[in-house]
Amino acid sequence: MPAAPDSPVNGAPAVPAAGRAARDDACPGALRLHTADDGPLARVRIPGGLLTTRQIRVPADAADDLGDGRLDLTSRGNLQLRGLRAPDAATALAGRLAAAGLLPSYAHERARNVVASPLSGLDGHGYADVSRWVRELDALLCASPAAAGLSGRFLFALDDGRGDVAALGADVTVIARPDRARAELRLAGTPVAHVPVADAPRWALRAAEAFLTLAAGHPARAWRLADVDPTGARTAQLLPLADVPPRDGPADPSPGHRTGPRLGGLAQPGGGTWVLSAGAPLGRVTARAWRVLAEVAGAAAGQVRVTPWRGVVVPGVPADEAPEALRRLAGAGFLTGEDSPWRGVTACAGRPGCAKSLADVRADAEAAVRAEAAGPGHPLLPVHFSGCERNCGRPDGARVDVMATADGHYRVTTGGTGARAATSTAARELPAAVATARRTTPPPPRTTT
Incomplete structure (x- = not known):
């Protein structure tokens, strides 16, 4: 089990020497808040995006009581609260999270960056139910003093073999294999070993600890x-791999870019229940909408999985209740269909939340999306709106990039991952420019499950 919370908010254990440089990164957490223009911001790590019945409502209540009444879903399946008003917001938030089991170790709270295949164990695809890996890796991380030195940027990915989260550029990736006995361990995307399935989380942790050894001398x-080992070769040399079967034959195929579960309902194997998939427009929902989600989940299996594609998955919904549950989610503001022009639209915080932003990109993104008319047979390329050249929150893969510039215009860049063409567009002309760009660039491959 993960370690119990080990200190008060203002007295977390000292970071091990090997990790001190890494801990200087600016990633916010639930204890270390980021000061944004719209107030302090907290990021709550949700390993694997897994939330239980008693945990689902906690972030919504905290957003209402302590923040601006909204929740942001991040590209790592985590949650953010903005505009934290109370002087003791960090202490109050930490107490609520710890009581719900969402803050098992104060020392490790920013190190618990774990993404996992959202539909694993739910739809009959994949070679392992990686939710067990998520729980075991989280417990191992929280029990490792060295792991407290990992930065808030370091990422683990646990893929059940379908290739979705393996495409997200994690530092340490574990992928279930067709033989179901072993998993492939990848470091910075490079395959280094096949490890026993039962020991996969332990090897993921050892790889991270080996990275910290390298980082200490960097x-x-x-x-x-x-930053220290682009191919993962040096880290692999530090791993005690003598008792691990070598990778036999070529590496498993590299996954392509994926866009996550399809929005809507999917019958689960065995019949009788559905799994529902919904998205959050621009990755943001109200606390009220989140409570509707909690009610839908509570009437089903009592679980929610937050996805790295700024969406949620609700398993175990009785088949005869699924259509009404989808209507309730749609009425609360969630995206529940693939034909929505909001599908694949992301944006940074923009003004007024970010002082570096050159425009209110979310308002301009909304105006552009309202002009769209997506539907069957008219796939739209994903698009990301940025308020400056930092491109915060930009997902990987082919997409249209829309970036605000100092002259009050936007630079719209198209062309996928190869040669790219950029044009300068006035804000009033942005809807037409974005609509054209999303249709003239071929969409990336996507999962069908």
């Missing part, structure tokens, strides 16, 4: 594996 700040 002259510059090393937040992620690629």
Whole structure:
């Protein structure tokens, strides 16, 4: 089990020497808040996006009582609260999270960055139910003093073999294999070993601890594996792999870019229940909408999985109740169909939340999306709106990039991952420019499950 919370908010254990440089990164957490223009911001790590019945409502209540009444879903399946008003917001939030089991170790709260295949164990696909890996890796992380030195940027990915989260550029990736006995361990995307399925979380942790050994001797700040070891070769040499079967034959195929579960309902194997998939427009929902989600989940299996594609998955919904549950989610503001023009639309915080932003990109994104008319046979390329050149929150993969510039215009860049063409567009002309760009660039491959 994860360690119990080990200190008050203002007295967390000292970071091990090997990780001090990494801990200087600016990633916020639930204890270390980020000061944004709209108030302090907290990021709550949700390993694997897994929330239980008693945990689902806690972030919504905290957003209402302590923040601006909204929740942001991040590209790592975590949750953010903005505009935290109370002077003791960090202490109050930490107490609520700890009581719900969402803060098992104060020392490790920013190190618990774990993404996992959202539909694993639910739809009959994949070679393992990685939710067990998520729980075991989280417990191992919280029990490792060294792991407290991982930066808030370091990422683990646990993929059940379908290739969805393996495409997200994690530092340490574990992928279930067709033989169901072994898993492939990848470091910075490079395959290094096949490990026993039962020991996969332990090897993921050992890889992270090996990275910290390398980072301790690195002259510059090393937040992620690629900072010190782009191919993972040096980290692999530090792993005690003598008792691990070598990777036999070629590496497993590399996954392509994925866009996550399809929105809507999917019958679960065995009949009788559905799994529902819904998205959050621009990755943001109200606390009220989140409570509707909690009610839908509570009437089903009592679980929610937050996805790295700024969405949620609700398993175990009785088949005869699924259509009404989808209507309730849609009425609360969630996206529940693939034909929505909001599908694949992301944006940074923009004004007024970010002082560096050159525009209110969310308002301009909403105006652009309202002009869309997506539907069957008219796939739209994903699009990301940024308020400056930092491109915060931009997902990987082919997409249209829309970036605000200092002259009050937007630079719209198209062309996928190869040669790219950019044009300058006035804000009033942005809806037409974005609509054209999303249709003239071929969409990336996507999962069908």
